[in-house]
Amino acid sequence: MQAKEKILLAAERLYAERGLDVSLREIALAAGQGNHSAVQYHFDGKAGLIDALYAHRMTPLNHRRRELIDDLRAHGLEQDLPALVEAYLAPLAEHVLTHRGASWYLRFTSRYVLSGAYRSWPCSSDHHPGVGELAGLLRRRLPGLTRERLRVLNLHVVVVLxxxxxxxxxxxxxxxxxxxxxxxxxxxxxxxLTA
Structure with a gap:
């Protein structure tokens, strides 16, 4: 495993366990890096590290979500609410089940979101294009759906997972x-969504 991946996995675990106040030095030590500036060197600081953490996990999750969106479009299910919910939920649930306690991604995300650090989450980030597309499909299916209700949905899913x-x-x-x-x-x- 390369140094960058070790740092990402150590940061994910430490942020999930203790919140975002973990120092970059602690992360470097947990990743087995003798150079205490390794995180700064590889990620240009905390913001770059968090961005890289999302990219590390969200790239395959978005790829899977894209497959599900394409599949529901191919079958004319753009208005089918259970299919839309599944396209949102399945990639995250599959990740959790596949990694069976070896990933800390959802726990990290939960901590990060609840810290208030990510105010625009989940629909405006570059890491969540599939979620943004699904939000549009959900709004077409449920015209009264508010941004706040979507936020609550996302919080519910992330915290439960x-x-x-x-x-x-x-x-x-x-x-x-x-x-x-x-x-x-x-x-x-x-x-x-329908309450």
Missing amino acids: ADLEQRLGDPAFDAARAAAAVADLRVTAHAL
Whole structure:
């Protein structure tokens, strides 16, 4: 594993565990970097590191979301609310289930969003083009859908999946319980949009 990836994974874990006040020096040490300026060197500071963390995880997630959006368009499901919810939710849920407690991405995202540091989240960032496209499709399907309701949907999904990500670190929390939690999240996300 390259130094940059070690730094990204260490930062993701430390930010998820302790919040955004972790020093760049602590991140470098956790990544096994003897040079305490390694984060500054590779990422040009904290803002660059956080941007790189999102790029590291969101690139494959957006690729998967793009596949789901293309698929629902190909099948004429642009107005099908369960299909739209699935296109939003599935990439994140698949990431959590696939990494089974080895990723800290949703926990990091939850901390970051709740810190207030990311005021425009989730629809205006370069890292979330699929989410922005889905927001447009959801607004066409639900004309009264407000930006605040979309924000609440995103918060709900991220926090629930962050909790699931943490629970998956416990070997006693089996795949059936994890699948049931994701199925319940689909139901509550749909209900939140139509409440």
